[in-house]
Amino acid sequence: MDRLPIQVRVIGSGAAHAAGPSGSTTDRESHMPRHRTSIHALLFCITAVTSCSAEVDPASTDSDEETRPHGQQGPDAASLERRAAFIATVQRQASSAYNVSLNTAGARAGVSALNPAHGLVSEFTSAGVAVTRESSVSAGRITMKLARYGCEGELVPLDVAAEPRGSNNRVELRHLARSAGLSVTEWYLNGPLGLEQGFSLDSPPPCRRDGEGKVELEIALGGDLSPELSEDGQSVALLDEAGAAVLRYADLVVQDARGSVLPAEIKLSDASLSIVVDDTGAAYPLEVDPLIATEQHVLYASNAASNDGFGWSVAISGNTAVVGSLDAEAAYVFVRNGASWTQAAVLTPSDGLPGDRFGASVAIDGDTIVVGTFSYPANHGAAYVFARSGNVWQEQQKLVAQDNPRRDNWFGYAVAISGSTIMVGAPYDSGLTHDGPGAAYIFARSGAAWAQQAKLVPSTDTFDQGSTVALDGDTAATGGECDDGVDFNAGWDRPCQVHVFARAGSTWSEQAVLYPPIGATPHYRFGASLSLSAETLAVGTTVYDERGPDRTAAVVFARSEGAWTQQAMLYRNEVDTPDYGGWGRSASVAVSGDRLILGGSHDGGQGPRIFARTGGVWTPQSKVESSTWNTWDVRVALSGDTLIAGTWADGVRGEGAGAAHVFQVKEVLPAHLVGARAFVEHAADTPFVLDTPDTNRFATPSSINWTNFTGTTQGASLFALSLLHEDPTLTTSILRGWWGSTSPTSTSLYGHVVAGNHFKRISKIGDILPGDLLVINYTDGGSGHTAIVDAYPTAIAPAIEPVVSGTTQYSLRVIDSTSTAHGCATDPSTGDTRWVPADPTKPCRGGSTDGGAGRGTMRLYAISPGQANAGDLTGYSWSLTPSSAYFPQTGARPHAIGRLVR
Template sequence: MRKQRNTKKSGKGAWSFRFVGVAFLLAATFGFVACSQTSPTSEPVVSTSPEVVRTGEVVPVQKLNLQNTSAKKVIPRGLRMAMISTLQKDAPKTFQLKKGVLTKGVQTFLASNLPQRLTTMFHPSQTQLLSQPGEENWQFSIKLDSVGYEGKVKPVSLAQRKAAGNRMTYTYKGTKGALSEWYINGPLGVEQGFTLSSEPQSRPSKQALLVLKLAFSTNLRAEMLPSKQGIVFRTADGKKSLYYRELFVKDAKGKTLPARMKLDGKQIILLVDDSKATYPIEIDPVFNTQTKVLSNDATEDDNFGYYSLAIDDSGDRAVVGAVYEGGTGTAYIFTRSDTTWTQEQKIFASDRALTDRFGRAVAISGEYIVVGAPDKDSTGSNSGSAYIYNYNSTSSVWVQQQILTASDAAAGDQFGFSAAIVGDTVVVGAPNDDSGSGAVYAFVRSGTTWTEQQKLTGDGGNFGEALALNTDNVAIGAPSDDGTGNPGGAAYVFTRSGTTWTQEQKIQPSNPSSAALAFGRSLDLDGDDLVVGIPQSGSSFTGSAAVYTRSGTTWSLQQTLNASDADQLDFFGTSVAIDGGFVVAGAPGEGLTGSVYTFTRSGSTWSQTQKLTPSDVSTFVGFGRAVSLGASITLVGSNGYNGADQTGAMYVFQETTNSGTCTAASLSSTPVSPQVAGTSILFSASATCSGGVIPEFKFYRQQEGQGWVMVRDWGSASYIWDTTGAFSGNYNWQVWVRKTGSTATLDAASSIMKYEITNGASYCNNVSMSTNPTSPQSEFTSIDITGNVTCTNSGTPEYIFYIRNPQGTTSLVQDYSTSDTHNWTPSIAGDYILYVWARAQGSTEAYQSTTFASYTITGNACNFVGLSAGPASPQTAGTSVTFTGNATCTGGTAEYQFWLRTPAGAWSTLCNYSTSTTCNWDTTGLAAGSYVIQVWSRAQGSTNPYESIASDSFVIQ
């Protein structure tokens, strides 16, 4: 958050940003090193690229590194998933499972999820997710298929399932130890998990990864997220409808295990490195529909830039706090020349001590810097201090000028938690003063001496946790203020006349009934404009920000700002900054990395203009935890990523004004087609662009007979295709181009390039099906169902056959084999659907090609029956109840049989088969409890035990 303001931006021209630097992937003690450097008709399906996706006007220009440091981890891994698990486990009753339709004695369970707009059906052998009424119609089914190690994966079979509350558990057979799959329906989505009590089989090698293969079917298009930690499923028009992400794996000791997922045809494959695991282990992804999910292994070391950073109003100098560097904390000063940032100096307290958290707050104004150390034991434990530094132009060195403390300092005040400086005035926050009420202290300079001018207080609630100073105006956040009866928070504006500060207005959230909004956790002030962060507002902490304007001495809400893709746990508004008609707001929980959103004002209306994301990471880094504005520069802080350590990072975005576009794209390959499988092939793209535009590219591939696949999202002009394991045959390639940072689908597309792979794995395309005799036929006719497919590379095809009966149940009737024919003798009339899947022999894919056809069996059959009771449940014992069946038959007369199950679970016949549609039940003397009534129906003369079933419960009181 910016800590001072004394200039205003004109707001003319278009706003966009160029990414000019990333600082502190490793915090440094000494030294600094710098270095630089015809569209498919529908968007294809799967992204498998390890490249970085950049959103917004984000162009990598320079990366800054500091070296030689040690780091200390302070936040445990898995914090985000712990938050998710807690929210899921404690979900309200509306997320609990309910019994669905009972078909042939097998119960289906339903789970509704209004926040995610999902309906989940738990079938006996698979789980199905459906869009809710009113949404675009889609469905997604998934089942665990096989488990093992790479090269040694074996099928598993369902042993049992159990529903309890908002949780469904499936247990499986086929592994050495116990294996269970579970689902938890909650506000963040449908959480899926797998628990393995031991290694599923003998490990073939120490390097072999644990593999779980899940077969899925859907009418959506699957696309891998760049992080390899998630999959997005899109509708035909490209709308993101479902996510499978948040992959997190831990062992019995709570250690996070490396894991990733990948797409392979109609399979999702989870890969886990369990070589150092202590069993049992838990594998935990989540299904949801919101544009968001988080990494599970975030840790912090130096926290460079994570809590504090500031840029001066010229945009040429920045100061960044690293609160845990060296155990005491430090701050780093950088200067800018054009687009190059250079470390100027590292500063630390003259009386530094461990755990001071020096650098928790930083601010800069001209030749003065203030740095807060809220845990300094200056006047008691964690009483806090602030340090003033002045730039000596003769020696070109920043020198500590004075240590500031509160005149009434006490242990635990945390003076220095926040700070701001403009000219000769400094304000320092002590949010824990007076047992958490909080206070702010104003200091002024005369010569080289800073003197406390006044202590400012409010109504409590950690007053002073956030500060922004604008000459004679100071904005103060109190995020725990409970003046509305709930700890929604508040912001205060004080003005100075002469040497006296007076409260001008206390501002509270517009929805005071909402608790714990954290209104005022961040704020920024620019003249008569104030922006306040509300990071815990909305459903499950999506967050928001509010812009207020002043007329005279009255502040009024102008507009509440929200992210266009707001999602749970985004914490939008954790940081905010304002400069003229421009606002930036950080959402460190958004997506896999965190994001920053930009807004511009036209008249009195604010509109989102961009979403900024880091360009060089693909895991949760809290990007957007701190922001600062100055001139044409935006600074964004995160806790960074470097191998296994996260030490902190500062990202620099610079205003650009180009308005050009890209009008053409071309694609070439090295080596040229054809090539044998196993060859690495470099695809290079080029574009024709105007106005100084820097292009970005997206790569697509289409295997012959298959859909388009996105193999690399927006990024650089090259993509390397490793064809190891690729199928023989022809592939189509295309590249899309657009201006970097654009939100357009594309500006232009290359022509389609064909590329042939030889000597690869066999692939079976375009399976067809025939029946002999053809539809329709009568009951008990012998029918041959035959599949036919051609495989590349002289492969041998194998086939699997499924049939869906008139009641809607799909059954496997012949497993994979080289036999292309299945003989079928149906006994019940109605409309059936026949399925044939094909693949090359030796393939582990669920299928490579599929087809289906309808088939009608004529005759007398009752394919649906309804059940009603009069009088309706519940009733007292002694009541005579009549049950009525109502069957729909293709011909003939229906007959009915009625069954009764007691509360103890015993079944008995209530009325034997007859053409009577009713059955009377005398409840005299029956024990109180819940009974189950079931009616079976069939056509008269049929030898089937039943052709349709309906069930209902009935309570005797």
């Protein structure tokens, strides 16, 4: 039979197919035959890195037609194709800083390469490659050598490779197995996404020519890191002596010339790693293309220099991060593609002057970035707004205070943004020294223009308010650089305060004044950092005795019915650390939903601390550890499950050059999602089998027996019953006070989400987290539908009918209770667990729904990237089945997504 060319891609932490030495595709292809199959195996990128009535889809054809929801042969194949194209472009455009150097000294000639983006030093000889991660504390080292090639159980040893050849950012080694007539070209590309490793296989091994089987490449491993295979066989973590993941070998994808995804997996033995591919129907040559990656990602400025202070300020929103570099007077934008972060832009002001301190503060929300600057010694400043169009960031507007823009108030010292509102702190307002009360300014956007809406001035005797600011929706908070216990300097011994303001319409008024708690330790630096998330405010605090022990802490306040009360006092370290009366300490906080990160200054060598809230109780989860960073002063920001930590004192790129570290934080699940998952996973119903009697039913009255996981539910009641069961701090009387019922209908919940009554409404696809509610209002009859988001939304490509112009479709896995399944069950990852096929051999040709609680997949539509209001939700479809009806927000069945807040 004729064989078609294949591409096999394994993409990890951001890299894959790349071009040849000169950066052009033509040069790359000159090394290879015209037709080829490529295995882009592992992007091994060494960097530093460390969620009712019967609900019916009237247009659904689930029971009438057998379909494949995504129109592809493997999960996320289209997104992996786009990812490979992205990687190829980035690696092709590598600057001369990534070029290799020839080494002629010593007994064995070789080639070396420095990777400035990831801190890698790579050494190539005929014996293989050794990659060392640069580090200010310790280094991890991995060696790799292509040892054997062939079929499973019939591997052929490869002869010693020829001496490596290097040109521009590419290195090649040629391997032969003369006895078997095989040749393999091993190649490397050094680029911004890491060190990309590849293998070009000229022909199939003899054992593969005459029948079924799988092709295997065996790579011998060495160095001081231990490999650990993931449960799904798709990635390998490389661990240091302490068991921490330092590097990662991951994201295996195999693809042929038609774009079909082929089965592939990774296997481990004692001292080797194998890539195994089912190449049935493939045409040779094959190309294996790995990249080296880490569990932890470190961001450096592309033009890093000593004393830049990169990481002085950090902010993150979805897949975009911005890092301020105080003394370089710039802000750097990084974009995540898959698991890789790449510098996308360097922001500077159009009218900047030396000494402006541009980058002293940064904030981001979606496609808008705000960068604050305060001039020294002139003591005036501004805030610059940058907007993204496509992949380009442009300065949109310079913000200054209306009341004397040249006033010595340090306007721009702190900034925050939430949607169409920007907040700018001016801590020296009303004074040249630390004796003014300080203020904060609010700007609102209309179209593309920003205008000052209000000036927030504290009502009490205080100073330096606006040194720290926080903003979320219609709530704002200001804090000051204060000390309530030491007469260190005139004006510094006033009580510390945090002022909270609320907006009604376009009018802002002070809602509360918050003070540090009264405890055994009398002194606080309270308000040195602030973070707001819905009804939760975290206040960074240093707790100390004069000239005695210190502790960094976060004081957490929660709002209920407009009143703020202290909910918790959280400490970063379990013991006091000696210092000088708190002056050597600072605290940095970030809160999002039920997760809080507490960073700050060096505290016994500890990294940031993670806390999680269940009900109203906060408990410590873990510390964010890294062997590569300087913990002197860690600035933190949080978006979903992604943490960015700025370390401006980091010295890897030069003394004080700075760095920023990106981590994936363990998911903290809301109580109702925990309960709903437990019920679905333990319910007596067997997927795809109609139970008699049915022990998990869609019916009323609603009730769950949590002992044996049986019961009757509808969409909204599954949410309420799970919430009450898992959160011991909630009672039926509390829910009745919130929503007028212990189990409100979906229509009622829709109204509460829209009104913001104990819900924060989510309007952008990138902000959806597991545990959010998708609530549909059936204005054409019925009581609506409620579904609990079970996983992050995933883009669908190619789009499924019906296609709506200007929108991108997303697959959304949900848990709900319904009498109508969300599509059939050909693919367990997207199918509905309640679907019962009439004929198991044709699972989507006829069947029925075993109604009740279960998992299914809905389809969301959002405005496509590059357009105005990109990411805004526009509508939904009941399932992934083609022709499943599209319901726009302006139609008879609008939806709202809400996040429960207390």
